[in-house]
Every structure is written in structure tokens, then in C-alpha cells.
Amino acid sequence: MxxxxxxxxxxxxxxxxxxxxxxxxxxxxxxxxxxxxxxxxxxxxxxxxxxxxxxxxxxxxxxxxxxxxxxxxxxxxxxxxxxxxxxxxxxxxxxxxxxxxxxxxxxxxxERAMTEIILTLLAAFAEKEREEIKRRQREGIESAKKRGKHLGRPKRSFATMSSDERQTFIFEYDAWKTSKQTAVQTFERLEIPKATFYKIVKEYENINAINK
Incomplete structure (x- = not known):
């Protein structure tokens, strides 16, 4: 096998x-x-x-x-x-x-005992880091609320994506355009609705056309 x-x-x-x-x-x-x-x-x-x-x-x-x-x-x-x-x-x-x-x-x-010790230590650090992330998120939300800042998620578009989100979209878009995966697989991997996916595709392609 x-x-x-x-x-x-x-x-x-x-x-x-x-x-x-x-x-x-x-x-x-x-x-x-x-x-x-x-x-x-x-x-x-x-x-x-x-x-x-x-x-x-x-x-x-x-x-x-x-x-x-x-x-x-x-x-x-x-x-x-x-x-x-x-x-x-x-x-x-x-x-x-x-x-x-x-x-x-x-x-x-x-060797097995050492691996278990290292695994336990790294797992403990990972759990502690998650708790710190959650704490900072709570503090950020509370701070934003005090300032009256709107916390709703903006509409998804290529323009509102972060740099990392854009890189991910382009990676998946290129895989789709080169027939390495289907459109359904692409928007499912990106975890965005079908209509939103095609809207962002159109926006991205328009940007590329302008920059050519």
C-alpha cells in the first residue's frame, strides 16, 4: 500500500x-x-x-x-x-x-521521556499564549466600546481585505484559474459565499486590468 x-x-x-x-x-x-x-x-x-x-x-x-x-x-x-x-x-x-x-x-x-517533556512544555506555552490572546481581545473590545467604536464586520471585498487575506485570495484564485481546483473548491477553501467570491473576483480582475 x-x-x-x-x-x-x-x-x-x-x-x-x-x-x-x-x-x-x-x-x-x-x-x-x-x-x-x-x-x-x-x-x-x-x-x-x-x-x-x-x-x-x-x-x-x-x-x-x-x-x-x-x-x-x-x-x-x-x-x-x-x-x-x-x-x-x-x-x-x-x-x-x-x-x-x-x-x-x-x-x-x-528519548521517549524527553519527547513527552518537550511536548508538554510546548503545549503548555501554546495554551498560555491562547489565554493571553483572548485577554488582549477582551481588553480591545472593552476599549473600543468605551470609545463608541463600531465593532461590526465590514462588507467583504478585495479592498477591505488585510494583506494576508489578499495573499490567500490570490493563491486560491490562481489555483482556480490554472484548473488546479474548481470554483466551488476555491470559495469553500476561502470560506466565503459564492456570490461574494465572484464579486471579489470581478473586483480583483478589474484592478489587474487597470494596472496592466
């Missing part, structure tokens, strides 16, 4: 900046069909693409993450999910934390 290499990418719905993670996966030669992308919080592992990934992997396959934080920001979940992959014979690779990569050969007792 042929073993596969999968890539998992996760960003929060507010950050929308998965472009650099996708670039890292492509540099490793991971095919687009083997990439699973979630735009969801790392507070738990109840994410559609992550669950689909777990249902797809087989013993001997490899799953690549940019960082342990892309797996989860919950210390309990990180350890539980890490063990799930190990117990099911799936190899793990972490681009930013290669010391946590699993291997085909059996680890010694000391």
Missing part, C-alpha cells in the same frame, strides 16, 4: 493568514489534494478538515504541521491527539519543532 504525505494548516477565523503555511507545505512537495485547511480556533479539535484528515490517514502515512500550535492550543488536546497519531502508526512532522517528529523506529525509554 502506498504511503501518503498530508499537510494540515490552521488559522483562526480572525487572522485569515494561512498563505505562509501553504507555501511551506508546497515547498515540501505536498500536493494540494493532500492539504487540509481549517479556519477555526485552536481551543479544541472539533474542526471539519482536521476530522476529515484523521479519517483519511493510514498506518505509515505522514502528517506535516507547521507548528504544534496548529494541532491545538489546548495542552490536553495536543497530548491526546499526538498519542492518537502515534498509536495509529501515523508519522508526525513539525516544521518549527523537529524535535517532536515521530520516527519509524522504536524510541528508547529516555
Amino acid at each position: 502506498t504511503v501518503m504525505i498530508f499537510g494540515y494548516v490552521r488559522v483562526s477565523t480572525k487572522e485569515q493568514n494561512e498563505a505562509h503555511q501553504l507555501d511551506a507545505m508546497q515547498e515540501l512537495g505536498i500536493e494540494g489534494r493532500n492539504l487540509y485547511v481549517d479556519k477555526a480556533s485552536g481551543k479544541d479539535t472539533d474542526r471539519p478538515k482536521y476530522l476529515a484528515l484523521k479519517a483519511s490517514v493510514r498506518p505509515g502515512d505522514t502528517v506535516v504541521f507547521e507548528s504544534i500550535t496548529r494541532l491545538s492550543r489546548s495542552m490536553t488536546d495536543v497530548k491526546k491527539e499526538y498519542e492518537w497519531f502515534v498509536e495509529n502508526g501515523v508519522l508526525l512532522r513539525f516544521i518549527n519543532e523537529p524535535m517532536l517528529d515521530t520516527k519509524t523506529d522504536e524510541q528508547g525509554v529516555i
Whole structure:
């Protein structure tokens, strides 16, 4: 049976900046069909693409993450999910934390213990960082409310996108235009409605036409 290499990418719905993670996966030669992308919080592992990934992997396959934080920001979940992959014979690779990569050969007792210690520490830092992000968000919202600032989300358009969001849109747009994926796959990966997707496409193409 042929073993596969999968890539998992996760960003929060507010950050929308998965472009650099996708670039890292492509540099490793991971095919687009083997990439699973979630735009969801790392507070738990109840994410559609992550669950689909777990249902797809087989013993001997490899799953690549940019960082342990892309797996989860919950210390309990990180350890539980890490063990799930190990117990099911799936190899793990972490681009930013290669010391946590699993291997085909059996680890010694000391090496295994060291891996568990490092995993626990990094997972704890990830959970602490998430708590700090939540705290800063709460403080920002409260500060905005005191100033009477409107907190509603602006209408989606290419003009209102952040730099990272634009890079992600262009990446997915190019994949669609070069027939690497369908329009449906594209706006689903971008997590925007069909009508909004085509509106942004038209806006983007008009900008390109003007700049030519």
C-alpha cells in the first residue's frame, strides 16, 4: 500500500493568514489534494478538515504541521491527539519543532521521556499564549466600546481585505484559474459565499486590468 504525505494548516477565523503555511507545505512537495485547511480556533479539535484528515490517514502515512500550535492550543488536546497519531502508526512532522517528529523506529525509554517533556512544555506555552490572546481581545473590545467604536464586520471585498487575506485570495484564485481546483473548491477553501467570491473576483480582475 502506498504511503501518503498530508499537510494540515490552521488559522483562526480572525487572522485569515494561512498563505505562509501553504507555501511551506508546497515547498515540501505536498500536493494540494493532500492539504487540509481549517479556519477555526485552536481551543479544541472539533474542526471539519482536521476530522476529515484523521479519517483519511493510514498506518505509515505522514502528517506535516507547521507548528504544534496548529494541532491545538489546548495542552490536553495536543497530548491526546499526538498519542492518537502515534498509536495509529501515523508519522508526525513539525516544521518549527523537529524535535517532536515521530520516527519509524522504536524510541528508547529516555528519548521517549524527553519527547513527552518537550511536548508538554510546548503545549503548555501554546495554551498560555491562547489565554493571553483572548485577554488582549477582551481588553480591545472593552476599549473600543468605551470609545463608541463600531465593532461590526465590514462588507467583504478585495479592498477591505488585510494583506494576508489578499495573499490567500490570490493563491486560491490562481489555483482556480490554472484548473488546479474548481470554483466551488476555491470559495469553500476561502470560506466565503459564492456570490461574494465572484464579486471579489470581478473586483480583483478589474484592478489587474487597470494596472496592466
